[in-house]
Amino acid sequence: xxxxxxxxxxxxxxxxxxxxxxxxxxxxxxxxxxxxxxxxxxxxxxxxxxxxxxxxxxxxxxxxxxxxxxxxxxxxxxxxxxxxxxxxxxxxxxxxxxxxxxx
Amino acid sequence: xxxxxxxxxxxxxxxxxxxxxxxxxxxxxxxxxxxxxxxxxxxxxxxxxxxxxxxxxxxxxxxxxxxxxxxxxxxxxxxxxxxxxxxxxxxxxxxxxxxxxxx
Numbered sequence: 398x399x400x401x402x403x404x405x406x407x408x409x410x411x412x413x414x415x416x417x418x419x420x421x422x423x424x425x426x427x428x429x430x431x432x433x434x435x436x437x438x439x440x441x442x443x444x445x446x447x448x449x450x451x452x453x454x455x456x457x458x459x460x461x462x463x464x465x466x467x468x469x470x471x472x473x474x475x476x477x478x479x480x481x482x483x484x485x486x487x488x489x490x491x492x493x494x495x496x497x498x499x500x
Numbered sequence: 501x502x503x504x505x506x507x508x509x510x511x512x513x514x515x516x517x518x519x520x521x522x523x524x525x526x527x528x529x530x531x532x533x534x535x536x537x538x539x540x541x542x543x544x545x546x547x548x549x550x551x552x553x554x555x556x557x558x559x560x561x562x563x564x565x566x567x568x569x570x571x572x573x574x575x576x577x578x579x580x581x582x583x584x585x586x587x588x589x590x591x592x593x594x595x596x597x598x599x600x601x602x603x
Contacts, residue, residue: 400543419603440503440599443568453595465546492556496543500522 398435398498399462401472405489407442407455415441415456417486423458426479433471436461455489461498468495501538501601502565504575508592510545510558518544518559520589526561529582536574539564558592564601571598 405413419439427434438459442452462468472479483491508516522542530537541562545555565571575582586594 399546415602423603437603438601439603441602442597442599443502444598446596446598452599453597454599457597457599493549494543494545494556494560495547495549496545496555496557496560498541499518499544500526500540500542 399465399468400494400496400498401460401462401468402457402494402496403459404454404457404492404494405487406453406492407451407489411455411489412487413455413489414486418456418458422482422486425482426460426475429475429478430460430471433462433467434460435463454492465495502568502571503597503599503601504563504565504571505560505597505599506562507557507560507595507597508590509556509595510554510592514558514592515590516558516592517589521559521561525585525589528585529563529578532578532581533563533574536565536570537563538566557595568598 405411423437423439427437436459440457442455442457444450444452460468462471508514526540526542530540543560545557545559547553547555563571565574
């Protein structure tokens, strides 16, 4: 299984509209990518290891695909539309991690 | 649900023993934390957004807990033993993200 994580680092001057993200962006991505998406999750950062510390990422979104090919075939044709929506909810440049689920 | 992610950034000179991690470290953490752990996953980084690019994190491990309190109560008394095992499989200082699962 392939997991694609889009992680938004927090920090001074960074904004993130969680309502838009969960109510419009995530459903739009789901509709565009369709059945190739085998799972999805969203998390809101609360903290880091030290008590009272800030979370490295204010928000993380994850999508699961059966294979790298399945991800590329579904995401490729829709990447323009998906990327164009990002400025509607944040000014953060996300960190993207593509990974193989081992456990 | 609370998700605790321990993410190991890759890079020059960084080493990570995936066999030790999956066969010894993760089971040890599971045994120490017991029933408070509601789920666990491990991913191996493959790449980032641009084709051929390096994954930001070489490995990510995630644990799920019912609440922040459940995490703190189970992790706190075992943190010393868990942290002491890290040099046995890597020289990377992990990034820790504690987050609330929203979707």
